[in-house]
Amino acid sequence: MKVALFVPCYVDQFYPQVGVASLQLLEKLGVKADFPMQQTCCGQPMANSGCERDAVPVYQHFVKTFRDYDYVVAPAGSCVYHVRKHFDIIDQTTEVQHVRTNTLELVDFITTVLGVTEIPGSFPHKVGLHLSCHGQRGLHQANESEITPVRDGQLRRLLSSLQGIELTELDRNDECCGFGGTFCVAEEAVSARMGQDRVQDHVRNGTQVLTGGDMSCLMHLEGIVRRRQLGIKVMHAAELLNGNPV
Amino acid sequence: MNHSHPELAEQFVKDAERTTWHDETLWFVRQKRDRSIYAIPEFQELRELASQIKNHTLSRLHTYLTQFEEAARANGVQVHWAANAEEHNAIVLNILRKHGAERIVKSKSMLTEECHLNPYLLQHGIQVVDTDLGERIIQFRNEPPSHVVLPAIHLKKEDVGETFHLHLGTLKGEKDPQTLTEAARLHLRTKFVSGQVAISGVNFAVAETGSVVVCTNEGNADLGVTLAKVHIACMGIEKLIPRLTDLGVFTRLLARSATGQPVTTYTSHYTKPGPGKEMHIVIVDNGRTKQLGRPDFRASLKCIRCGACMNTCPVYRRSGGHSYDFTIPGPIGAILSPNIDMHKHKSLPFASTLCGSCTDVCPVKIDIHTQLYKWRQVIGENNELPASKKWSMKLLSRVLSSPGVYGWGGKVARESLRLLPHGFTHAKALNPWAKAREMPAPPKQSFREWYEQQNSNGKA
Ligand code: SF4
Numbered sequence: 001m002k003v004a005l006f007v008p009c010y011v012d013q014f015y016p017q018v019g020v021a022s023l024q025l026l027e028k029l030g031v032k033a034d035f036p037m038q039q040t041c042c043g044q045p046m047a048n049s050g051c052e053r054d055a056v057p058v059y060q061h062f063v064k065t066f067r068d069y070d071y072v073v074a075p076a077g078s079c080v081y082h083v084r085k086h087f088d089i090i091d092q093t094t095e096v097q098h099v100r101t102n103t104l105e106l107v108d109f110i111t112t113v114l115g116v117t118e119i120p121g122s123f124p125h126k127v128g129l130h131l132s133c134h135g136q137r138g139l140h141q142a143n144e145s146e147i148t149p150v151r152d153g154q155l156r157r158l159l160s161s162l163q164g165i166e167l168t169e170l171d172r173n174d175e176c177c178g179f180g181g182t183f184c185v186a187e188e189a190v191s192a193r194m195g196q197d198r199v200q201d202h203v204r205n206g207t208q209v210l211t212g213g214d215m216s217c218l219m220h221l222e223g224i225v226r227r228r229q230l231g232i233k234v235m236h237a238a239e240l241l242n243g244n245p246v
Numbered sequence: 247m248n249h250s251h252p253e254l255a256e257q258f259v260k261d262a263e264r265t266t267w268h269d270e271t272l273w274f275v276r277q278k279r280d281r282s283i284y285a286i287p288e289f290q291e292l293r294e295l296a297s298q299i300k301n302h303t304l305s306r307l308h309t310y311l312t313q314f315e316e317a318a319r320a321n322g323v324q325v326h327w328a329a330n331a332e333e334h335n336a337i338v339l340n341i342l343r344k345h346g347a348e349r350i351v352k353s354k355s356m357l358t359e360e361c362h363l364n365p366y367l368l369q370h371g372i373q374v375v376d377t378d379l380g381e382r383i384i385q386f387r388n389e390p391p392s393h394v395v396l397p398a399i400h401l402k403k404e405d406v407g408e409t410f411h412l413h414l415g416t417l418k419g420e421k422d423p424q425t426l427t428e429a430a431r432l433h434l435r436t437k438f439v440s441g442q443v444a445i446s447g448v449n450f451a452v453a454e455t456g457s458v459v460v461c462t463n464e465g466n467a468d469l470g471v472t473l474a475k476v477h478i479a480c481m482g483i484e485k486l487i488p489r490l491t492d493l494g495v496f497t498r499l500l501a502r503s504a505t506g507q508p509v510t511t512y513t514s515h516y517t518k519p520g521p522g523k524e525m526h527i528v529i530v531d532n533g534r535t536k537q538l539g540r541p542d543f544r545a546s547l548k549c550i551r552c553g554a555c556m557n558t559c560p561v562y563r564r565s566g567g568h569s570y571d572f573t574i575p576g577p578i579g580a581i582l583s584p585n586i587d588m589h590k591h592k593s594l595p596f597a598s599t600l601c602g603s604c605t606d607v608c609p610v611k612i613d614i615h616t617q618l619y620k621w622r623q624v625i626g627e628n629n630e631l632p633a634s635k636k637w638s639m640k641l642l643s644r645v646l647s648s649p650g651v652y653g654w655g656g657k658v659a660r661e662s663l664r665l666l667p668h669g670f671t672h673a674k675a676l677n678p679w680a681k682a683r684e685m686p687a688p689p690k691q692s693f694r695e696w697y698e699q700q701n702s703n704g705k706a
Contacts, residue, residue: 009646012693013656014686019693035697041646048600048619050626051639057647086619137602145280146558146606148289172273176560180599185678187597189256192682193265193564194599223683 004066005033006074006103009041011215018215021242022075022106028242029114033073038065044082048181052089059090067095071113072103075238077135077214078181080105085138105135106238107213111154117161121243124164128207128232129156130198130221131174132214141213145174155213155237162240168207175201179220195224203230209246210234249590251597255565264402269563271399276557278506279607286502296495297611300548303453303486304538310453310486311529317456318527321518328530331361337528338363338445338478339370345476345524347372347442353460353467354378355447356394356551357480357530360573363445374445375437377466379430386413392567394574395504395553400566434466444470446516448481448527449550450496454489457517458527461500461510468514478526479516483534484547496550499609503552537585542620546581548610555604555614561597570594577604581617584625592630595621653694660688 003026007019019035026033042062043055062083066072074080083103090096110116131153136142142153159165178184178194185191199221202210210225210232212218222234233246259265283289303310315325328334334357342350350367352358352374364374364385376385380398384391386409391397398406407421416429446467450459458479460467471477487493501507519525537543556562556576567575572583572591577598583591595618598604604614625631645651663671663685672680679685691699 007693009652009656010686013660014688016689016691016693016696020696035694037694037698038649040649040652043643043646046639046643046646048622049635049639050596050622050631051636051643052623052626054639054643058643061647061649133599133601133603137606144603144606146603148284148287150284176599176601176603178560178599180601183596183599187252187255187561188678188681189252189259190561190564190597191599193259193262194560196682197269197564219686220683222686223679226684227682 001031002068002070003031003033004069004072005035006039006042006066006072006079007035008074008076008079008215010219011076014219015215015236017244018075018236018238021236021238021244022073025106025110025238025242026073029110029116031114034069036065042079042082044079044086045181047082047086048183052086056090059087063087063090063096063099066099066103070102071109072099073106073109074103075106075213075215075236077105077132077139077141078216080108081134081138105139105141105213107155107158108135108139108141110158117157119158119161119241121241122163122165123159123209123240123243125246126166126168126206126208127159127240128168128170128202128205128210129159130177130210130212130214130217131155132212132217133174133176135213136174142174158241159211159237168202168205170201170205172201177217177221179217181216184220191220192224195220196228199224199228199230199232202232207232209240211237211240213237249571249593251565251569251571251593254569254571255561255597258566258569259564265564267402268400268566272557272563275396275505276554276607279503279554279557280506282502282506282508286498292495292499293609293611296499296550296609297548299487299492299495300610301545303488304484304544304547307483307486307538310488311483314451314453314456314486315529317454319456321456323456323518323525323527326526326528328528328532330532331530334361334480334528334530334532335363335366338480339367339372341476341478341526342367342372342443345443347476349373349375349437349440350443350445351375351377351437351441351470351474352381352445353447353462353470354381354397355445355480356391356573357447357482358445359391360532361480361530363480375434375441377434377438377470378462378464379427382430382434383409386410390568390573392575393553393556394551394576400568438469438473441470441474443476443478444474445478445480446471448479448485449500450487450493451481451485451527452488452490452493453486455517457515458485459493459497460514460516461497461512462514463505463507463511465512468512471514471516475522476524476526477516477519478528480528480530482530482532484549500550500552503554503607503609533586537582540585543581543585543617545612546578546585546614546617548612549578549582550610552609554607554609558603558607559598560601560603561599565597570597577614577618578612581614581621584621588625588628589630592625595619595625653692656692660692664688
């Protein structure tokens with residue numbers, strides 16, 4: 001099985017430890033992933049801004065970079081969702097279709113492709129899980145609170161298998177954090193307010209470590225946590241599952 | 247007047263306490279909705295069925311409209327067609343003139359709001375009284391509704407007390423909902439009795455029977471129609487459903503999605519005029535066929551105006567209905583409005599994080615967030631984006647399609663963030679991110695730099 005790791009641009013630049021943890025975690029689970037150096041971005045920033053056409057060369061580049069792999073795995077539900085859903089505007093060659101269907105979010109890959117439901121290790125902290133919308137509602141990795149019947153979430157299940165972990169019960173289980181890509185600057189006021197409310201839910205319910213499957217939401221929430229000096233540690237789920245210390 | 251959502255929203259959010267209250271009130275409604283739908287095992291099947299019925303109806307709208315018109319006429323109802331708001335208003339005025347009516351009562355209708363019927367009738371010397379409590383409150387205040395089901399949800403009971411004090415002479419400082427409702431009821435009674443014509447909206451129009459169905463919780467539509475000599479029902483062409491047996495699917499979904507009730511208190515069917523009375527139905531297009539002709543946005547016409555997408559939308563809850571500056575606010579309004587005026591409403595499809603909650607909550611399965619995404623592209627292609635955004639996205643595309651430039655650019659950005667003073671990188675005027683958030687702490691090495699190092703060390 002040939003697996004490539006896709007590390008989204010902002011993770012590459014600002015959260016390299018998330019890329020490292022993803023790589024190491026996969027390795028522990030018996031998958032040696034490549035990191036093709038040519039990779040850049042999935043094109044989502046342009047597309048979400050209404051400039052989908054401008055993103056086409058980036059889409060082509062993405063497909064060219066990853067076409068020879070069986071799977072493309074990324075620690076970012078939002079980028080994966082974008083590749084799967086919005087690469088529909090380029091010519092649907094077999095290569096494009098192959099890349100689209102085989103690009104998977106890290107936890108999804110671990111759960112559905114590797115069939116892993118438990119991760120050995122311990123993490124004796126009170127952990128608050130941020131369910132990112134694109135992973136949850138877009139890729140159906142967890143139950144959407146709007147939809148019946150209630151299903152189990154992939155990441156919650158994996159995290160629960162860590163010894164000593166205590167998961168926070170939030171007042172609003174899956175409310176959006178307000179990041180939304182360029183929304184975070186275009187609608188700065190509402191975005192910030194949403195993030196503050198989200199963080200407050202975690203504070204109220206005792207979260208010590210805030211985690212999730214999508215670094216973009218976490219970047220936004222971390223920005224608020226640090227501005228307010230709340231002392232909550234923000235870590236990507238790959239770091240927890242990989243056994244990184246707090 | 248400024249119509250841009252970010253600016254209007256920023257004004258709203260500035261009142262942090264009111265924002266909290268608005269958010270929590272609507273979230274409470276959303277939770278009531280959840281409880282009531284979790285209790286129905288077949289809820290998803292109902293949604294699917296409703297969606298299919300609506301898709302089917304829209305695909306043969308012409309046939310059903312014709313069938314509806316024929317059936318209604320056979321029932322003795324006078325049917326009128328209006329291509330746009332102006333025609334709609336003129337038709338209504340004409341009927342009123344024919345009866346020499348000067349005072350009319352109206353029960354909540356978003357369509358007449360959309361057509362700006364009230365100011366039009368006022369101009370022509372006709373007194374219009376909205377009989378829905380929420381509608382009446384905002385009518386006193388001369389404000390548009392801020393929600394399709396809860397038109398005065400932006401107001402606290404203190405605001406209502408103040409309004410009633412000014413207009414109904416209730417005690418200053420009175421804010422007890424019971425007392426205020428009582429005052430409104432007494433006031434409205436006199437209006438009902440003197441109303442010569444009653445105008446109502448339409449929730450569903452049944453093609454097979456030619457009847458219209460109105461759902462209310464206050465019974466005000468019934469009261470108005472029963473007491474008046476003439477009933478005018480105003481409906482958009484998308485209100486049709488084929489058969490009476492389809493209705494149950496929608497009434498079960500509507501109230502549950504809207505307020506979490508099993509069904510609205512009153513579900514009134516109007517089929518023919520009473521003895522000695524007249525009944526009119528005005529069927530309005532006003533941009534709907536244009537939307538029907540846009541394949542990507544056609545599904546927005548399935549909307550049954552339950553308001554669930556507003557209650558669930560985290561942006562709506564924190565920016566208020568008026569920030570959308572359109573008759574229908576919230577996620578669905580943001581896909582209906584650019585169809586009417588793309589230039590004016592160009593910021594609305596961007597007033598969303600595309601979280602998808604609206605799509606998941608929608609009882610008729612409108613792919614709302616997908617349509618928001620698509621409107622963004624249409625707006626981009628129509629040159630309605632700010633020049634700065636347009637060019638920065640072109641530049642970004644160049645950077646991101648060439649790995650060399652990207653690696654170098656990222657490094658420069660990271661280094662500048664590390665080396666430049668915090669006051670500069672976080673200057674609020676230059677960096678909107680930094681108004682309420684810290685920038686990420688820049689690491690020494692990017693992931694790719696680490697990876698390369700590992701490789702050259704022969705470790706990776
Ligand atoms: S779009 Fe759907 S959820 Fe929103 S008001 Fe219409 S029917 Fe209700």
